[in-house]
Amino acid sequence: MSNIKNAFQNKALIGFVMAGDPELETTKEVIISMANAGVDMVELGIPFSDPIAESSVIQSANLRALKSETYLPRIFEMIKEVRKTTDISIIFHTYINPVFNYGYEEFFQMCKETQVGGVVIPDLPFEEKQEIKEYADKNEVDIISFVVPTDGARIKMIAKEASGFIYFVPSIGATKAMEGHTKELTDVIEMLKQTTNIPVAIGFGINTVQQAEFFSKMADGIIIGNAIVKIVEKYGKDSANHVFDYVKDLKSVM
């Protein structure tokens, strides 16, 4: 088991940033500023040329990061630099192909070495977990499972084998849910809680302080993706302070 559970001692704020957007020095600063602002876990994107399961905001971040030639060897170097300053919980968000090409064995060894405790891989569903499980287990890296609102049998099947935390993506957006459409959320979370003890985090376009306050009451953690990436898109190399202010406000209400 990884160090992920440390991030969930209280309600966890999980902040996403794309490695190398617009270049790795900025990413390093953003990670450190998130740690300083009280973020509990950083979800670090590894850029991919064809991110099929992302919002257009995150798709564009992938392309900006590739423009600055951000690949795994340099990403691990950057994390080593970060580790001189903070031991904040870090997980990767990546498509499987960059990991496959880097080599599973070496990738998970490097995760262990740089204290990356988990991997979120959108194109590696439950059915294909065996692809990496052996290597992840050996190096105590959690394969984070996605759950979407489908049938209960499937949700329970995934939850039973899940480790680290559950990455729950509701079918409706955060704005809609704030209007009172929360039955789907509470139903799925209840089902998960009946099946597993590991924490449940929600990621679906949470943006405002009000939303952070509201949804962090419903789950063990919330994931902020688009909102942070938009700040980095806007401020580029000067993003760190802006991200700091933004996530500090969110954390203050959780």
Added chain:
Amino acid sequence: MTKTRFGKFGGQYIPEILMPEIKKIEEAYEFYKNDPQFNKELSELLLKYAGRPSLLYFAKNMTEDLGGAKIYLKREDLNHTGSHKINNVLGQALLAKYMGKKRVIAETGAGQHGVATATAAALLGLECEIFMGLEDTIRQSLNVYRMELLGAKVHAVTFGTQTLKDAVNEAMTEWAKRSEDTMYLLGSVMGPYPYPTIVRDFQSVISKEAREQILETEGKLPDVVMACVGGGSNAMGMFYNFIDDKDVKLIGCEAAGLGVHTEKHAATITKGSVGIFHGMKSIFCQDKHGQIAPVYSISAGLDYPGIGPEHAHLYDTGRASYVPVTDEEAVDAFEYLSKVEGIIPAIESSHAVAYAKKLAPTMGKDEIIIVCLSGRGDKDVAAIAKYRGRIINE
């Protein structure tokens, strides 16, 4: 689990949000492929609407001119909508209808699969939206208009390289959003299981007919069967019923663009490596970091950085071989077949014709080649004229 794979290739590498839907398609297909009513309706559509069986045509002039093996052309270009794509879309659109879907979406490169899908949707009364890279909508503007004429909405994709792979990305995203009433009609033997199997099964009618036709005409099996390969659906259809005939050589012709020594090609097997993308473990054009490479071919239909997993398996086990054919060779073949046989082939199919031109003279006169003529070339005429320096107003 192994049924999702061809050797080590294939699988279901797709987002969780699509998994329940892909399982539904898997179950529905398992059921309907043995359902008499479904099969009867599909057979009737193929016979009475698509115009099957397609001819196996002896290319006498080409054979005499090249002075080697006898060359037969499997005339998929004579199908309704002008290519082999109709075989698959009628099957999948019918499956969508049996599954109770109201809407179909599809990706397209050259526009052939898009036109075929729009056609099937019009016939079966389904709503239709086609995803096409912006660059391809310009290269194939006639087909865009054709699709619109057939009642489809054409969605120009502006992300990334704006070609086929981006159209697939966008179609998958849309499918994830609306799978409850929408079926994704994949155009090639690629993507997550069961698509490579479904598309291969629907396309295997090509080799089923060709095998019977050649046995009837020549009294023996061919020595070589060949087809062009992008994702590989016409090739898979052309190969499938010959796979167990160990003496029949199977050759796929990949798009080498400006040449495999340049970066401007789409020769996946010749230049690519194993990877995981678009739902499948297969062979892809990619860099050493696993970033999918921009590919190029004069043919929009072959301009795809991957190949179907069953092809990767046939290559891996040595059952089929794959050869690169350049733009220049394909254009020569396009012009050659037009002049020698009075048949204007699709620029995609011209890649296979080009390799047949090379191979036939090296073979004996008692030997036989079947080339899959996967589509007709009307759609390419203006582009070829331009390649030769003549601007034509379409």
